[in-house]
Amino acid sequence: MAIYLDHAATSPLRPEVLEAMMPYLTTHHGNASSIHASGRRARQGLDEARETIAGLIGAKPREIVFTSGGTEADNLALKGVAWAASARGRHIITSSVEHKAVMNTCAMLERRGFEVTYLPVDRYGRVDPSELAAAITERTILVSVMAANNEVGTLQPIAEIGAVCRAHNVPFHTDAVQAAAFGPPTPDAWQATLIALSAHKLGGPIGIGALYVRQGTALLPQMQGGAQERQRRAGTENVAAAVGFATAMRASYRETPNTALRDRLIGALTGLTGVQLTGHPTERLPNSASFVIEGIEGGDLVAALDLEGIEASTGSACTTGSVEPSHVLLAMGIDEQLAHGSLRLTLGPETTAADVERTISVVEGCVARLRASAPQVAASA
Amino acid sequence: MSRIVAAMSGGVDSSVAAALLAREATDDEVIGVWMRTHGDLPEGYELSRSCCSPDAADDARRVAQILDIPFFILNVEREFGDRVIDAFVDSYLEGATPNPCQACNQYIKFDELLRRGLAAYGADAVATGHYARLEHRDGRWRLMRAADADKDQTYFLWVLSQGQLARTRFPLGDLTKPEVRAMAAELTLPTAQKPESQEICFVPLGDYRALLEERRGYAGDPGPIVDARGERVGTHTGYAHYTVGQRHGLGVALGEAVYVREVLPATNTVVIGRRDEVAQRSFTVDGARFTAGEPPTERFEASVRIRHRAPDVPAEVTMVGRDRFVVETAEPVWAPAPGQAAVLYDADECLGGGRITRT
Numbered sequence: 001m002a003i004y005l006d007h008a009a010t011s012p013l014r015p016e017v018l019e020a021m022m023p024y025l026t027t028h029h030g031n032a033s034s035i036h037a038s039g040r041r042a043r044q045g046l047d048e049a050r051e052t053i054a055g056l057i058g059a060k061p062r063e064i065v066f067t068s069g070g071t072e073a074d075n076l077a078l079k080g081v082a083w084a085a086s087a088r089g090r091h092i093i094t095s096s097v098e099h100k101a102v103m104n105t106c107a108m109l110e111r112r113g114f115e116v117t118y119l120p121v122d123r124y125g126r127v128d129p130s131e132l133a134a135a136i137t138e139r140t141i142l143v144s145v146m147a148a149n150n151e152v153g154t155l156q157p158i159a160e161i162g163a164v165c166r167a168h169n170v171p172f173h174t175d176a177v178q179a180a181a182f183g184p185p186t187p188d189a190w191q192a193t194l195i196a197l198s199a200h201k202l203g204g205p206i207g208i209g210a211l212y213v214r215q216g217t218a219l220l221p222q223m224q225g226g227a228q229e230r231q232r233r234a235g236t237e238n239v240a241a242a243v244g245f246a247t248a249m250r251a252s253y254r255e256t257p258n259t260a261l262r263d264r265l266i267g268a269l270t271g272l273t274g275v276q277l278t279g280h281p282t283e284r285l286p287n288s289a290s291f292v293i294e295g296i297e298g299g300d301l302v303a304a305l306d307l308e309g310i311e312a313s314t315g316s317a318c319t320t321g322s323v324e325p326s327h328v329l330l331a332m333g334i335d336e337q338l339a340h341g342s343l344r345l346t347l348g349p350e351t352t353a354a355d356v357e358r359t360i361s362v363v364e365g366c367v368a369r370l371r372a373s374a375p376q377v378a379a380s381a
Numbered sequence: 382m383s384r385i386v387a388a389m390s391g392g393v394d395s396s397v398a399a400a401l402l403a404r405e406a407t408d409d410e411v412i413g414v415w416m417r418t419h420g421d422l423p424e425g426y427e428l429s430r431s432c433c434s435p436d437a438a439d440d441a442r443r444v445a446q447i448l449d450i451p452f453f454i455l456n457v458e459r460e461f462g463d464r465v466i467d468a469f470v471d472s473y474l475e476g477a478t479p480n481p482c483q484a485c486n487q488y489i490k491f492d493e494l495l496r497r498g499l500a501a502y503g504a505d506a507v508a509t510g511h512y513a514r515l516e517h518r519d520g521r522w523r524l525m526r527a528a529d530a531d532k533d534q535t536y537f538l539w540v541l542s543q544g545q546l547a548r549t550r551f552p553l554g555d556l557t558k559p560e561v562r563a564m565a566a567e568l569t570l571p572t573a574q575k576p577e578s579q580e581i582c583f584v585p586l587g588d589y590r591a592l593l594e595e596r597r598g599y600a601g602d603p604g605p606i607v608d609a610r611g612e613r614v615g616t617h618t619g620y621a622h623y624t625v626g627q628r629h630g631l632g633v634a635l636g637e638a639v640y641v642r643e644v645l646p647a648t649n650t651v652v653i654g655r656r657d658e659v660a661q662r663s664f665t666v667d668g669a670r671f672t673a674g675e676p677p678t679e680r681f682e683a684s685v686r687i688r689h690r691a692p693d694v695p696a697e698v699t700m701v702g703r704d705r706f707v708v709e710t711a712e713p714v715w716a717p718a719p720g721q722a723a724v725l726y727d728a729d730e731c732l733g734g735g736r737i738t739r740t
């Protein structure tokens with residue numbers, strides 16, 4: 001069995017989640033909008049899931065909008081607020097290390113006449129709240145800064161960012177898709193207006209997420225159709241997935257993440273020559289260890305590890321083989337050449353100390369092999 | 382146990398090559414690799430028939446899934462851009478005829494895939510869907526023509542060294558194209574019915590002129606077309622738009638068929654001639670490489686081929702230094718074009734070759 005160290009890409013479905021979903025995939029069929037008993041039973045599952053999630057994050061159930069995932073939640077937040085507020089202003093502020101779900105949505109809004117400011121980050125990938133304060137104008141209609149970065153695991157000073165937004169009375173969206181796997185997002189402590197969530201990063205099914213929308217927020221729906229989700233997201237509700245999402249969230253908040261294994265990985269790998277940690281040394285996701293490695297191509301290393309039974313990532317789940325170095329690493333000031341050699345290892349609840357030790361020695365061996373084949377030496381063989 | 386990287390283009394040939402390895406080599410582990418040679422195309426733009434389109438990656442992946450082998454994408458955009466596309470463009474600018482398929486084989490499929498494939502995947506060998514055979518005889522590897530003479534691709538493989546040949550497999554070498562198609566159909570591979578790709582994969586619709594402008598800013602500067610005696614007989618659109626042997630698009634009416642005989646960048650001149658004026662009995666070749674590592678002797682007999690699918694011609698080859706040779710053919714050969722490969726054979730064995738130079 002392979003050692004799976006790519007939980008940031010997606011995490012295995014928890015057994016209790018599958019169990020909770022099963023009835024809704026088999027006997028408890030029914031459309032949650034139907035009048036009859038089957039419909040009511042489905043509706044109950046959906047309502048309970050919404051209540052569970054709202055309860056876990058300290059929100060009201062009506063503030064939770066189910067979506068098809070984190071990407072859709074980000075799209076709904078950004079486009080929904082942008083279009084609703086466009087008469088008032090057309091300026092959006094985000095960071096330069098966002099997930100593509102935010103970044104490309106901003107790019108699309110730019111093409112539609114919005115102005116977007118991309119805040120710089122320090123070498124750990126953190127936004128400076130005072131730079132945010134300086135960037136806000138009276139035309140600013142939304143700030144979007146992620147809670148935790150998916151590539152390098154860095155946590156943003158999210159409450160401080162929220163406080164700046166609150167002080168300027170600007171709505172604040174945060175993509176908490178990664179952060180939410182390790183403790184409940186807190187809309188009130190963060191002073192967030194909108195929060196994007198996804199189930200599959202915390203042991204739930206792929207294909208469901210949610211957007212927390214603070215009551216009273218003007219949001220234009222991005223999907224036209226039926227009146228589901230209080231007219232904010234049309235489409236027959238995915239009840240089984242919503243139940244799975246709620247179950248997964250509750251289960252993951254009962255666990256305390258084991259940072260010792262992450263720290264062992266970081267310590268051992270940064271001890272190798274030409275390997276450096278990316279992201280913040282302490283203010284980072286408890287399961288995330290990310291690196292840049294001199295003299296290798298990240299994609300080649302990940303393929304090599306796979307053939308040795310270790311499943312890792314270069315930083316984002318990308319199978320198209322594009323060579324664009326990560327915008328996150330570049331924004332952190334990492335040299336372009338070095339940025340090609342990225343490796344991300346993200347641990348899960350099932351990861352053992354033995355897995356970590358094996359990973360350390362296999363990474364060391366593969367890196368040595370890849371470096372030995374650098375063009376100058378081989379090619380002419 | 383050995384590990385073999387199967388280069389999968391998404392076409393029927395490399396699909397069957399991978400299938401043969403995966404099915405027969407029970408002891409070997411086969412890994413499918415598709416090489417990404419260029420970036421995303423602009424939206425709404427398709428190169429559906431080329432081996433480098435995203436569709437081709439989809440096809441290769443589906444075949445790998447059916448064969449139950451691991452599948453990776455290897456990015457070679459940088460190398461392909463420098464070694465194949467730029468070299469292609471520069472060839473025209475030098476007044477020569479480019480040889481992109483050979484460059485791709487040499488630099489991408491063998492140098493790059495062997496080097497990186499061996500390192501990244503811990504592999505021992507690379508397999509491709511080329512029609513060629515390998516034999517180990519008298520202490521060395523020999524590159525042999527394919528059993529299907531019609532499909533033989535040794536013309537594009539002459540650059541391979543002993544080190545590379547030792548780590549290469551050509552599973553299709555003993556098969557004919559119809560047999561390969563039948564095998565693909567039998568295995569229900571989605572690529573079984575795919576048409577042959579003919580165009581150059583990075584030149585959509587065969588219009589390379591746009592590429593000259595895009596990569597090197599060459600828009601073409603009109604100049605003289607002259608005949609063998611130096612008499613001006615017409616006007617061309619820019620020397621780099623012409624290659625030796627070309628007949629069409631000259632816009633010259635001399636009452637008989639004329640062909641490009643020479644392309645002269647220095648004076649922006651295109652020289653034409655009648656059919657017999659374009660033939661030659663002797664030409665020089667540089668960048669020579671021999672599959673054995675060295676030429677058989679300083680002077681030897683071989684048959685020479687100067688373009689894909691052209692007939693072989695008996696010739697005498699004389700080495701001039703380490704990597705140059707002069708070819709003298711028994712019969713005049715039709716339009717040896719600077720830039721094209723001259724490939725040498727001893728019966729069915731490919732001895733090596735080089736690049737025809739301006740004479």
Ligand SMILES: Cc1ncc(COP(=O)(O)O)c(C=O)c1O
Binds near residue numbers: 009207
């Ligand atoms: C930070 C972040 N935002 C958004 C997403 C997208 O979520 P989903 O895969 O549910 O669409 C992901 C994960 O892919 C992510 O890591």
